[in-house]
Amino acid sequence: MEFATLNYARRGAVAAVTLNRPDRLNALNEDSIADLRAAAAAIAADASVRAVLLTGSGRAFCSGADLMRGGILEGSAENPGAAVGASLREHFNPMVSAWYDLPVPVIVAVNGIAAGAGASLALAGDLVLAARSAKFLQLFAPKLGLLPDLGGTFHLPRLVGTARAKGLALLGGELSATTAAEWGLIWACVEDAALGVEAELLAQTLAAGPTQAYARIKAVLNVGLPHRLDEQLAIEAEAQAALAGTEDFAEGLRAFRGKRAPQFKGR
Secondary structure (H helix, E strand, C coil): CCCCCEEEEEECCEEEEEECCHHHCCCECHHHHHHHHHHHHHHHHCCCCCEEEEEECCCEEECCECCCCCCCCCCCCCCHHHHHHHHHHHHHHHHHHHHHCCCCCEEEEECCEEECHHHHHHHCCCEEEEECCCEEECCHHHHHCCCCCCCHHHHHHHHHCHHHHHHHHHHCCCEEHHHHHHHCCCCEEECHHHHHHHHHHHHHHHHCCCHHHHHHHHHHHHHCCCCCHHHHHHHHHHHHHHHCCCHHHHHHHHHHHHCCCCCCCCC
């Protein structure tokens, strides 16, 4: 399969998907969202795929939604709140749900920065490995006046607890791969040079395992959580739509594009 923004390869029973917009730090735009959704659909329909490996090209895993062009703000000039809410409901949320709901194990190799929606995408996987130099950032509130989306508010408290989830979401500081592993946000932190080998070994090991049992394990563990992901995604989209209509978000966007610190007014 060929995609405009992804590299897709088969290595035996493993489907390897690589985000491939390195010049934009693999930021998510409309094309990459469509490609990710199509790739997930193709994987789900192919019984010969027994494990998936997702990573990024270049020096980042994914820097989040592309706020410069072709991203979550497409068509948002007159009503950014409505535009962001629609973009989440119609494009971003179905994509991340498709990845989360894959019946086969999804291994995510975080090779660099995983910020905002990029961190949420990584956490939609089943086993996340990160290079020691990788960082996880929740920049929604401190940089843009928004809240974590693409399942961020779903995954963070379940993985690290409410106190740490609130700290990450409110403060937005860098979380090292080492600390992420210690906190239980990810499966493991490995040396940079070993990331590819370790992730591939894990994927091949799972691809050789009991596929139906893995599918049942995923389904049972996911259903056992208090909220389903689709419920949380709907909550996120409603809240994000409201936040995207605020003056703070407009200021955050101007600051982001102007490469300066935002001056939020709380309105």
